Amino acid sequence: xxxxxxxxxxxxxxxxxxxxxxxGIALIWKTSRTTNFAQGSxxxxxxxxxxxxxxxxxxxIWLVALVSLVTAFLTGILIDTFIIRPAAKVSPISKQIITLxxxxxxxxxxxxxxxxxxxxxxxxxxxxxVSLGGASLRYNTIFVIAISLGLMGFLFWxxxxxxxxxxIRVTAASxxxxxxxxxxxxTVTMISWASAAMMGTLAALIVAPQxxxxxxxxxxxxxxxxxxxxxxxxxxxxxxxxxxxxxxxARNFTAFYISDVxxxxxxxxxxxxxxxxxxxxxxGKKIIKKV
Amino acid sequence: xxxxxxxTTSAALPEKPGSRFRLGGNPVLQILLLNAGLMIxxxxxxxxxxxxxxxxxFAYTGIYTVVALGMNILLGFSGLISLGTAGFIGAGxxxxxxxxxxxxPFELSALLVLLIAAGLGALIGLFSLKVESIYLAIATLxxxxxLRQIYTSVPIFGGEFISIGAVKLFGFIxxxxxxxxxxxxxxxxxxxxxxLGMLLMYNLVKxxxxxxxxxxxxxxxxxxxxxINILKYRxxxxxxxxxxxxxxxxxxxxxxxxxxxxAWTLNISLLIIAMVVVGGFKSIIGTFLGxxxxxxxxNLFLKDLxxxxxxxxxxxxxxLVILFYxxxxxxxxxxxxxxxxxRRTAAAxxxxxxxxx
Numbered sequence: 001x002x003x004x005x006x007x008x009x010x011x012x013x014x015x016x017x018x019x020x021x022x023x024g025i026a027l028i029w030k031t032s033r034t035t036n037f038a039q040g041s042x043x044x045x046x047x048x049x050x051x052x053x054x055x056x057x058x059x060x061i062w063l064v065a066l067v068s069l070v071t072a073f074l075t076g077i078l079i080d081t082f083i084i085r086p087a088a089k090v091s092p093i094s095k096q097i098i099t100l101x102x103x104x105x106x107x108x109x110x111x112x113x114x115x116x117x118x119x120x121x122x123x124x125x126x127x128x129x130v131s132l133g134g135a136s137l138r139y140n141t142i143f144v145i146a147i148s149l150g151l152m153g154f155l156f157w158x159x160x161x162x163x164x165x166x167x168i169r170v171t172a173a174s175x176x177x178x179x180x181x182x183x184x185x186x187t188v189t190m191i192s193w194a195s196a197a198m199m200g201t202l203a204a205l206i207v208a209p210q211x212x213x214x215x216x217x218x219x220x221x222x223x224x225x226x227x228x229x230x231x232x233x234x235x236x237x238x239x240x241x242x243x244x245x246x247x248x249x250a251r252n253f254t255a256f257y258i259s260d261v262x263x264x265x266x267x268x269x270x271x272x273x274x275x276x277x278x279x280x281x282x283x284g285k286k287i288i289k290k291v
Numbered sequence: 292x293x294x295x296x297x298x299t300t301s302a303a304l305p306e307k308p309g310s311r312f313r314l315g316g317n318p319v320l321q322i323l324l325l326n327a328g329l330m331i332x333x334x335x336x337x338x339x340x341x342x343x344x345x346x347x348x349f350a351y352t353g354i355y356t357v358v359a360l361g362m363n364i365l366l367g368f369s370g371l372i373s374l375g376t377a378g379f380i381g382a383g384x385x386x387x388x389x390x391x392x393x394x395x396p397f398e399l400s401a402l403l404v405l406l407i408a409a410g411l412g413a414l415i416g417l418f419s420l421k422v423e424s425i426y427l428a429i430a431t432l433x434x435x436x437x438l439r440q441i442y443t444s445v446p447i448f449g450g451e452f453i454s455i456g457a458v459k460l461f462g463f464i465x466x467x468x469x470x471x472x473x474x475x476x477x478x479x480x481x482x483x484x485x486x487l488g489m490l491l492m493y494n495l496v497k498x499x500x501x502x503x504x505x506x507x508x509x510x511x512x513x514x515x516x517x518x519i520n521i522l523k524y525r526x527x528x529x530x531x532x533x534x535x536x537x538x539x540x541x542x543x544x545x546x547x548x549x550x551x552x553x554a555w556t557l558n559i560s561l562l563i564i565a566m567v568v569v570g571g572f573k574s575i576i577g578t579f580l581g582x583x584x585x586x587x588x589x590n591l592f593l594k595d596l597x598x599x600x601x602x603x604x605x606x607x608x609x610x611l612v613i614l615f616y617x618x619x620x621x622x623x624x625x626x627x628x629x630x631x632x633x634r635r636t637a638a639a640x641x642x643x644x645x646x647x648x
Binding site for chain 2: 029035037083086087089090091093094095096097098100101102103104105106107108109112219223226227229230234261262264265268269271272275276279280281
């Protein structure tokens with residue numbers, strides 16, 4: 001029982017990082033119609049900002065987290081303005097490859113800007129744990145889960161109930177129609193990139209204490225976020241989030257109870273089989289095209 | 292001396308694409324000329340005109356070109372995408388390693404590896420009937436990740452890498468990568484396979500199959516209405532692409548004679564796609580150009596000139612080429628020609644005016 005609970009808590013934490021990244025990818029997919037392969041790299045870049053501030057000036061983790069979220073917001077806006085918007089007329093596949101170019105630029109810039117040594121980032125709340133049903137649970141884990149769920153809840157509320165949320169939904173449905181209706185689609189895509197970058201950075205800040213701030217820290221998160229999006233379906237915002245938690249739990253569960261080596265392979269194969277029968281994910285709907 | 296070697300490579304490069312831009316040129320002749328030019332590179336290190344490491348970069352470019360040709364059949368002709376290419380290159384390289392260590396002859400191992408890869412390709416093809424767009428792309432990423440997971444964690448692939456050692460072709464020609472003469476022969480073999488791959492692709496896309504693939508990429512429903520069997524051509528597209536990718540892996544195993552297990556990540560697959568996008572959809576010479584731009588130029592020149600910044604520059608190069616040449620870099624020749632023509636007509640106009648006065 002305590003094993004199950006421990007796996008559940010762990011999965012909630014890793015699941016929230018996947019969910020944050022996946023939500024960013026879904027937001028960009030819906031508003032800009034491109035697959036953002038650079039989601040992880042953007043998060044990593046800004047985690048480096050936090051790392052360097054912490055190690056040179058000794059600021060508290062809360063302050064550096066805040067600063068790195070601001071720089072993430074700016075990175076998102078810069079990327080949208082200078083790279084994504086000029087490429088509006090490029091074919092969809094080429095647009096995806098632009099984000100690959102972006103990865104190379106970011107990964108190449110990191111050692112130049114921040115040096116080759118990895119940085120350490122502490123967790124938000126120092127290691128104190130409570131016991132819950134036999135499994136020990138760190139306060140930091142609770143905090144991380146709470147803040148991710150809170151943030152995602154806010155985002156869902158925002159998208160469903162505000163004017164800007166409506167603008168995002170309309171842009172996602174059809175950008176050209178939205179533009180004709182007077183929706184400022186440029187601002188919408190810009191804000192989407194900015195918030196996606198912030199969510200990626202938050203995921204990076206959550207992952208960092210477990211290893212370190214290094215160029216490959218979000219590789220697993222990035223790939224898992226794609227998988228989460230497909231499992232849940234990209235047509236809703238809730239789908240990728242649900243997918244993220246399912247994947248995190250399934251991977252931890254199989255790794256613990258079946259095999260450390262084959263766990264991932266089993267989960268991925270199972271999702272592939274699932275996808276064969278439900279090609280648009282758990283919550284996805286088929287988009288009916290007129291010929 | 293080193294400067295000189297760089298000049299020879301740079302002088303050799305523009306001449307070959309130049310032949311492609313000649314109007315009305317025969318495509319087969321262009322492919323032949325390109326590969327003949329690349330074949331000459333095998334001799335240059337022995338004449339002291341080029342470093343052996345430079346030849347290895349061209350070998351790498353050749354391997355990438357072969358893989359990217361398969362990707363072009365998917366992306367350019369069929370409108371499908373695969374993010375699992377790296378897994379299949381790995382399957383080629385590591386599969387060869389495993390079979391060769393079991394004592395099988397080179398040709399049989401290659402055949403077995405290709406058959407296995409074709410089987411996987413067929414599976415993806417079947418899968419693609421159900422799943423589409425971003426879902427299909429990520430489904431292929433699943434397959435790439437599953438393969439990567441298997442390479443890194445199954446003991447048969449031997450941890451960090453499989454060292455293959457000298458390969459024996461046709462049972463009697465033993466070639467070892469360490470010997471310089473042998474390395475040139477291996478390089479020539481890669482170019483030969485690249486040449487055959489280009490010819491095969493040319494024939495494939497000029498045939499009924501190529502037209503069917505293009506029809507399918509434009510509109511599946513219309514293609515179906517014209518009597519094109521979607522299942523058959525999806526299978527053809529994916530099997531061809533995986534076989535090309537796996538051939539690239541086999542060439543890798545043959546040339547470098549060691550196969551790493553951890554290298555086959557998503558980034559390699561993305562690089563291959565970038566080669567097609569940057570070089571030019573549906574263009575065979577363009578695919579080669581893409582490989583040169585994405586892999587060759589950064590490793591031949593940028594690394595020496597810029598050092599650590601080279602990675603940033605290749606990223607910028609990808610972004611800029613896509614922004615300014617969305618149809619592919621292969622069309623740069625046409626643009627230059629148009630520029631010249633405009634200038635000539637402008638000059639003619641000026642001359643005319645001058646005469647009128």
